[in-house]
Amino acid sequence: MFPYYDIIVVGAGHAGCEAAVAGAKMGNKVLLVTMNMQTIAQMSCNPAMGGIAKGQIVREIDAMGGYSGIVTDKTMIQFRMLNLSKGPAMWSPRAQNDRMQFHLVWRELLENTPNIDFWQDMVSGLIVENNCVKGIRTGMGMEIRSKSVVLTNGTFLNGIIHIGEKQLGGGRAGEKASSGITEQLVDLGFESGRMKTGTPPRIDGRSLDYSKMEVQEGDQEIVGFSFKNIEKPMEQRCCWITYTNEKVHEILKTGFEQSPMFQGRIKGIGPRYCPSIEDKINRFADKDRHQIFVEPEGWNTVEIYVNGFSTSLPENVQYKALTHIPGFENVKMFRPGYAIEYDYFPPTQLNLSLETKLVRNLFFAGQINGTTGYEEAACQGMMAGINAARAINEVEPIVLKRSEAYIGVLIDDLVNKGTDEPYRMFTSRAEFRILLRQDNADLRLTELSHKIGFAEEDRFNRVIEKRNAVQEIVSFLKEYSVEPADIDTYLEEKGTTSLIHKMKLEKVITRPQISLLDLIENVPAVKTHLEKYEKEFLEQAEISVKYDGYIAKEHGQVMKMDKIENVKLKPEFDYMNLQSLSMEARQKLSKVRPQTLGQASRISGVSPSDISVLMVYLGR
Numbered sequence: 248m249f250p251y252y253d254i255i256v257v258g259a260g261h262a263g264c265e266a267a268v269a270g271a272k273m274g275n276k277v278l279l280v281t282m283n284m285q286t287i288a289q290m291s292c293n294p295a296m297g298g299i300a301k302g303q304i305v306r307e308i309d310a311m312g313g314y315s316g317i318v319t320d321k322t323m324i325q326f327r328m329l330n331l332s333k334g335p336a337m338w339s340p341r342a343q344n345d346r347m348q349f350h351l352v353w354r355e356l357l358e359n360t361p362n363i364d365f366w367q368d369m370v371s372g373l374i375v376e377n378n379c380v381k382g383i384r385t386g387m388g389m390e391i392r393s394k395s396v397v398l399t400n401g402t403f404l405n406g407i408i409h410i411g412e413k414q415l416g417g418g419r420a421g422e423k424a425s426s427g428i429t430e431q432l433v434d435l436g437f438e439s440g441r442m443k444t445g446t447p448p449r450i451d452g453r454s455l456d457y458s459k460m461e462v463q464e465g466d467q468e469i470v471g472f473s474f475k476n477i478e479k480p481m482e483q484r485c486c487w488i489t490y491t492n493e494k495v496h497e498i499l500k501t502g503f504e505q506s507p508m509f510q511g512r513i514k515g516i517g518p519r520y521c522p523s524i525e526d527k528i529n530r531f532a533d534k535d536r537h538q539i540f541v542e543p544e545g546w547n548t549v550e551i552y553v554n555g556f557s558t559s560l561p562e563n564v565q566y567k568a569l570t571h572i573p574g575f576e577n578v579k580m581f582r583p584g585y586a587i588e589y590d591y592f593p594p595t596q597l598n599l600s601l602e603t604k605l606v607r608n609l610f611f612a613g614q615i616n617g618t619t620g621y622e623e624a625a626c627q628g629m630m631a632g633i634n635a636a637r638a639i640n641e642v643e644p645i646v647l648k649r650s651e652a653y654i655g656v657l658i659d660d661l662v663n664k665g666t667d668e669p670y671r672m673f674t675s676r677a678e679f680r681i682l683l684r685q686d687n688a689d690l691r692l693t694e695l696s697h698k699i700g701f702a703e704e705d706r707f708n709r710v711i712e713k714r715n716a717v718q719e720i721v722s723f724l725k726e727y728s729v730e731p732a733d734i735d736t737y738l739e740e741k742g743t744t745s746l747i748h749k750m751k752l753e754k755v756i757t758r759p760q761i762s763l764l765d766l767i768e769n770v771p772a773v774k775t776h777l778e779k780y781e782k783e784f785l786e787q788a789e790i791s792v793k794y795d796g797y798i799a800k801e802h803g804q805v806m807k808m809d810k811i812e813n814v815k816l817k818p819e820f821d822y823m824n825l826q827s828l829s830m831e832a833r834q835k836l837s838k839v840r841p842q843t844l845g846q847a848s849r850i851s852g853v854s855p856s857d858i859s860v861l862m863v864y865l866g867r
Contacts (some may be wrong), residue, residue, distance in 0.1 A: 249366075252393040254280045254635045255368045255383055257428075259287040261621045262399035262613030262628030264353055265313050269632030270397075271362035272312060273700050275639070278391065279357070280366045280383065282403070283422060288318070288353035290621065291402070291419050292446045294346040294544050294552055298674040299329060301622040302340035303653045306688040308622075312702035313629045314356050315622070316472035322348040324484040324546055325465035335790050336680045340472055343465075343486060345545035355504035366391070371427035373609070375435065380609040394639040395608040397631045399624070400615050402444065404590035406431050409507035410583055411561030420446075420585065429590045436605050438593055440671055444619060445586040447522050447556040448565055451579040452549040457576035460541060474709065475687045487541040487574070491556075494571045496528050496535075502564030503529075505789040505822045507586060518669040523557045523586070540571060550581060557587035591617045595839055600634040600644035601627060601658065604840065612636050616661055619669035626654045631867045633701060645699060648812070650679045651691060659796065663839060663849045679801045681794060686787060690714060713787065716780055720788035723776055724752040724763075730772075737769040756792050763789040800818035811858070813843030814865065825864065832857040 254270040256263045259281035267279040281287060295303050296319040309316030325343040356362055369386035373396060382392035403418030403425040416426045427440055450621075465483035506525055522530065527537050540554035558565055562583035569575050594616040596604055603609045612631035613624035635645040647655030656677045661670060674680050683691070693710045696702035731746035734755070738745050741760040752773065755761055763785050768773045777785065791798070822828060822836040831852040841847040844865070848858050 249275065249278070249389070249391045252276050252364075252382075252391065252638055253610060254278075254395045254397060254632070255280060255391060255393040256399060256628075256632070257383065257751070258399035258401055258403070259284075259611070260291075260399060260401045260613065260624060261288060261315065262624040262631070263397070264288050264357060265308065265315060265614055265628035266397045266399060266610075266635070267311075267357065267363050268314050268360060268630035269629050269701060270636050271360050273633065273636040274362070275636050276362055276364075277563070278364045278366055278393070280365065280368060280370055280385070280391075282369050282418075282425065284354075284365065284367045286350065286419075286422065287357065288350050290344065290346045290349055292444075293542070293554055294344050294349070295342060295542065296344060296621060297339065299337075299339045300653060300674045300676070301620060302329070302472070303683060303685045303688065304339070304457045304622040304626050304657070304672060305472045306474075306685045307551040307652050307654050307692055308626050308629055309475075310688040310692040310702075310706075311629060311633075311696040312693075313625065313705065314353065315625045317475060317477055318349060318352050318356065319344060319473045320473050320477035320479065321352050321468075323480060323544060324473075325486060326469040326471065326479075326483065327466050327540070328470055334681075335684050335686060335794070336487065338673060338685055339674075340470060340685060342472065343484070343542055345547075347545055347548070356696045368614060369423075369425055371425075372431045373428070373606075375606055375609075378605065379607040395610070395635040397610040397612060397628070397635055398428070398615055399611075399613045399628055399631075400425060400428065401624070402587050402589040402614055402728060404615065406587055406589045409559045409586040409588065411502065411505045411507070411559070411564070414507075417587070418589070419587070424589075432592065437596060437603070439590050440593060440617075440667070441588055442591050442614075442617060443586055443588045444518060444521075444614075444669060445557040445559055445584065447524075447553040447558060447584040448562075448569065449544070449581040450551045450553060450569070450575075451581060452551040454577050454579040455541070456574045456576065457487055457541075460489040462486075463488055463540075474693075474706065484543050486543065486545070489539045489541060489573050489575070490536040491524070491539060491568075491572060493535050495568045498568040498571060499525055499528060499558075499560060502560040503848060505561050505564075507559050518671060521557065521619065521669075521671070523559060524555070525560055527560060528781075541574075553584075556584065558584040560584075589614070591615055593617065593665050593667075595663075595665040597662050598644075599646045599658060599662050599842065599846070600638070601631040602634060602638060602644070608635070608638055614669075617668075617670055618657070618661070618667040619671050623657060623670065625674055626657065630658065633699065637699070641850065645684060645695070647692075649677070650682060650801075650808065652688075653677060653683055656683075659846070659849060663841070663846055664851045679805060681797050681801050681807070684790070686783075686790065690787075714782055716784040716789065717788045720777060720780060723792055724788065724792055727752050727773075727776065729755065729770065733772050734770050737766070740769075740777045741765075753792055756789060786809075811848060811862075812843055814844035814862075816841055816843060816847065816861075818842070825860065827864075828857050829854065 253275035323342040330337040374382040406418040406424035469479040544550040610631040612627035697707040728749040
């Protein structure tokens with residue numbers, strides 16, 4: 248019934264969809280297996296993509312040739328570029344999306360991608376022979392053979408839903424959990440653990456009084472996520488902000504005795520940076536209110552997502568507390584919030600390619616690795632799909648460096664440091680965030696992706712056009728001197744010092760009050776030379792000039808890091824016999840088996856002195 252596949256992807260969430268796309272676009276026959284074809288790319292929690300650091304990840308996925316940015320642009324109902332008051336390293340795109348359209352557009356793109364087949368069934372186990380995966384077994388008793396398997400099980404592995412004192416087996420509201428895979432992997436020698444995440448109640452937007460809330464509108468200019476020219480919405484929907492209060496907190500506290508989190512029924516650790524409302528009240532007892540974002544779920548629905556009110560308290564307590572939030576006095580609830588507990592596998596059991604160390608050609612991506620968030624899952628899925636395709640063709644894996652992409656930072660953190668709580672990406676996790684901006688993701692990654700057969704020709708040509716244009720603009724700014732008479736009136740209007748003599752435009756642009764686009768509009772001589780260039784190219788050139796010193800400094804730091812990053816370590820090296828290393832370092836190095844000295848330096852518990860010992864041993 249089934250052909251012999253190159254790659255089987257288990258799970259059709261954000262990680263699974265990107266894994267299937269990557270494998271298929273690189274010329275492999277892919278089977279995407281999901282328990283429910285109607286929930287492909289389901290936005291299980293917040294109907295939004297991007298945000299701080301997460302927006303950079305979506306841009307990187309798009310630059311590589313993935314679909315998350317395209318789907319986000321096609322289905323957004325509001326767009327905002329966050330942190331515009333800060334430097335460009337901190338600018339982060341975020342979109343509110345239409346939940347139903349997001350799923351439908353993703354499915355349409357998948358169905359129109361050659362080489363992808365679909366099968367609706369639960370995967371109950373793997374076919375493993377001689378420590379190499381050979382396919383899957385399904386709940387209906389079928390065996391499907393393949394050269395490689397990518398597991399992207401999300402929250403479904405032995406998932407348990409908690410609402411107050413109620414416990415329901417499930418991987419998501421209304422959907423059953425998946426069993427069998429964890430038990431088999433543990434038998435094969437894998438270590439597993441439990442994690443927890445949660446979601447807020449969904450409510451009827453018709454029952455809210457928006458006049459009591461602060462309106463939050465989208466940006467006038469929609470930049471979007473994809474470097475392709477995707478048509479953006481002509482209008483946007485508003486979101487709103489309101490706050491809890493002491494009365495709300497008092498009501499929520501009445502349910503603490505029935506809280507599965509406080510009573511120990513939930514064993515898994517929840518996300519530190521996205522805590523439940525009961526956890527916020529408990530941890531931040533000095534705060535008399537917490538912010539609530541009121542977010543529409545789409546264009547043609549009244550359903551509202553109550554961002555900031557994630558909870559697993561009894562439904563009657565949830566409802567009563569909601570009615571005391573300003574604007575929620577007459578609220579109607581569609582369904583209560585809940586917590587979900589699920590199995591994960593500590594990611595130190597993976598290579599940097601996301602292939603498992605114990606079983607060849609078996610890859611893990613997404614929440615199975617201990618991460619949280621659509622964006623973190625999607626980028627892992629993409630990299631797992633790429634490397635599954637390369638593994639079966641016996642080609643070296645693609646491993647993005649920490650200096651190349653946020654994706655590289657994320658995977659490096661997971662594999663080398665592990666995580667015992669849901670991992671979320673932040674800009675602060677990246678040492679080189681001035682280099683890893685959202686605006687230059689295509690310049691960083693598209694050429695590499697095109698070279699390995701993933702990014703399309705038109706993407707590559709666009710990057711060449713952008714790079715050449717930016718070089719031309721920067722050269723003009725460095726070479727052209729502007730006369731005081733041509734620019735002083737404009738400078739005075741901007742509240743900055745007039746020129747005493749001719750000055751290179753490069754120097755003028757470095758002034759914080761001056762922007763290149765503004766300069767073009769107000770100085771005819773500059774307009775004559777630069778008006779032919781696209782806004783995207785002009786902004787890229789301006790950043791290159793304004794932050795040239797910082798960019799050069801980070802490039803220098805990258806070169807220093809590369810000196811140890813490129814020193815290879817033998818996979819069979821016996822660290823336990825190197826007595827000069829600390830015992831913790833010997834144990835950690837033996838467990839992680841780093842591929843390079845640079846990777847070894849980032850393993851938790853391996854000190855700089857341990858690295859020095861390794862360098863001496865290696866004769867460096």
